[in-house]
Amino acid sequence: MFDKRNNAWFFADHVGKILHLGMPQKFLKMLEDKEKGNILLDTKKGGKVKQLLVVHYAIPKLVAKSSSPQAEAFKAWATTTVPKMAKRLVSTFDNSQTK
Numbered sequence: 001m002f003d004k005r006n007n008a009w010f011f012a013d014h015v016g017k018i019l020h021l022g023m024p025q026k027f028l029k030m031l032e033d034k035e036k037g038n039i040l041l042d043t044k045k046g047g048k049v050k051q052l053l054v055v056h057y058a059i060p061k062l063v064a065k066s067s068s069p070q071a072e073a074f075k076a077w078a079t080t081t082v083p084k085m086a087k088r089l090v091s092t093f094d095n096s097q098t099k
Contacts, residue, residue, distance in 0.1 A: 001039075005022050008082055009037065012052035014058065018074050019066035024052045030059050030065060050077050 001009050012024035021027040028036045034059035054062065055060045056078065063075040 001028040002086070002089065006086060008086050010055040010056065010059070012036070012054050015054050015062060018048075018068075018070055019062055020068035020070070021062060021066055027062060027065070028052060028054070028063075031061065056086075 003009060012028060016022060016024050016027055031054070035055050037053045037055070039053060041051055059078040060075060063071045063078070065072050069094050
């Protein structure tokens, strides 16, 4: 998901699983406040669930802390594919606003 500044945000539990970092509450302590956040999402049963988030530019910091083999592939993806995707999405949005 993207915020108002076009920063990509990822679910912390997914990042933690990929990088073998353990529980998000633990590894999120390594990050500055501006690098983490949360969102309330609706559940199928009509309730709400809080999801912890990590901003895209904090992921390389977490990759550096990971000793998993997946970290290298994830680092390459996060530093090449994600920025390209974000630029494409922003460009598409900008172009749709000018029509």
